[in-house]
Amino acid sequence: MSINYSEKIPNNVDLANDRKLQRALEHWQPHFLDWWREQGPNDFASDEVYLRTAIGVDAQGWASYGHVKMPDYRWGIFLAEPVADRTIGFGDHFGEPVWQQVPGELRSQFRRIIVTQGDTEPASVEQQHLLGLTCPSLYDLRNLFQVNVEEGRHLWAMVYLLHAYFGRDGREEAEALLGRHSGDADNPRILGTFNEPISDWLSFFMFTYFTDRDGKFQLKSLAESGFDPLARTCRFMLTEEAHHMFVGETGVGRIVKRTLEVMKELATDDPAAIRAHGAIDLQTIQRYLNFWFTSSLDLFGSEVSSNSASSFANGIKGRPDESQYEDHVCADATYDLETPGGIESVNLRNAMNEVMRSSYVKDCEIGIKRWNMQIKRAGYETPLRLPSSRFHRAIGSWSNMPVDPDGNIMDRDAYERQLVEWLPSESDQAFVHSLMHRVTEPGKMAGWIAPPDRGINKLPVDYEYVRSH
Ligand SMILES: [Fe+2]
């Protein structure tokens, strides 16, 4: 299952032996490159970036590192190794052999799920395409580009499935994936969060922590799919995704660290004083966290969903880490939902979005705990926290409800007035933007973020991760 790099499109799916598919993908390739040049980090096309490239799909030694110009990055098609005699792990087809082709009656459902996943990948590249101009260090610039090229590769992963298994419909969808653009008034990306601009690095780190983590959970649930090529594709994407969340967790952690240093130096926790010193106060960090966390919660969809029930029943999309559960069929089980009207008992299959969202929230807590450990160690009692998942929702039974971050329903006028304390205000955004200046001397960091503990691939922090020309 080694990756063939001698071909136009690197792959481990034996593309050379499927001429028709190979031609179709080679036809799409220049369209992808045009999209990358127009919508990607186009100011940096001639820079040499220290990037990792997949060279195998095993857990060990799967990537190699070296300086590459981004437009020359070898985007390819990599599926995780097949599992011998794999059977469907959930739903009505539980225990049956997995499918190597899409069952005809499930075609449009599978296609919609693959297109929706695929749409998020180029969307995030578009959202981030100007960030390089204000990078806080070369180390961070390199990490941004690593995330960008891998999101590009994730697009390739979904486009491969569309081309290989969905005929002409699939090819049309693959084109449309390059036609929609993040934030475009006429032709936006499919999901809300992916149309939000990411114009500063605090938002970028929050996005990679919270929104890439949504990606992780979506991929985990698709990695359970009864359609084996989709499951294997997503399993390998998860290997790459881990780095994106690492960038988010350590990014926010380094901002918090720097803020605490300034607080100590000035012997104050006054936000105005901290800001005047060029660092980001913990209250502002909390507001950005509130925004990106709650926006990402909406990506899981409504608490009660007949779509998610049918996806589960039909073996399309399981629960993340399905093996942790005892009942994989869930035909009669129920789930108690907390709605504004009280507890509502629903069929578990209809509550799969909520099941996923709950495991996501638990996973989000891990980084918060680490950030708070730093805050505690510095002697402060203002921990960061995840707001209630009822707060600031735009989808589901809590959408547009006047709920405070503790989850209490409150008076609507009072809620509207208090929102500025809970979400980034225009002046917060203006302040954060005012800090965004490009730092490009190897090893130097912008004043609002601490250096990382270590560099990439055991290299020093002051390594020249990006060489510009
Ligand atoms: Fe991705």
Ligand SMILES: [Fe+2]
């Ligand atoms: Fe990602």
